[in-house]
Amino acid sequence: MTKKIPDFKSLEEAADYWDNHSFAEYIEDTEPVEIEVNLTKHRIILEIDSDLSEKLKKIAQKKKKSYDKLIGSWIREKINQEASN
Template identity: 30%
Template sequence: MVINSYEEIAEFWDTHSLADYWDQTEPAAFEISPELRRRYLVAVEPDLLSRLRQAAHARGVSTESLINLLLEQRLREIESA
């Protein structure tokens, strides 16, 4: 299976459980570099933030993850237009 986007990953895990694949996993050693991920302070309207939090909760992901997913999807749309 080839995964082309975070959206495809999200769709897969929305309908599957890691418990079904646990025996196929392997330990992985890795380091996370702080330089690879940056935080930006962005003003968000209170109502929009509330909706984002609700949508993230409904999908079982963090608000930050949902925002990144939505930004990536929209940017791809803009770039392909």
């Protein structure tokens, strides 16, 4: 017996629902999709003190960027400077 996937009002509601239900019961209510995966980026863990982290978040908010994108752009700039020396 297949069931129809409910309409959820929020991500929280959906998460709660899927915590208690098996997706296998709804497999026939799905359709295949194609996705593209970019494997050229790498995620790293960077340890910084909390004071520096707060300053970084404030700068990122002013620039309307996520702090990881801001750090990435700063690293890219520095690497380009060093590479041209």
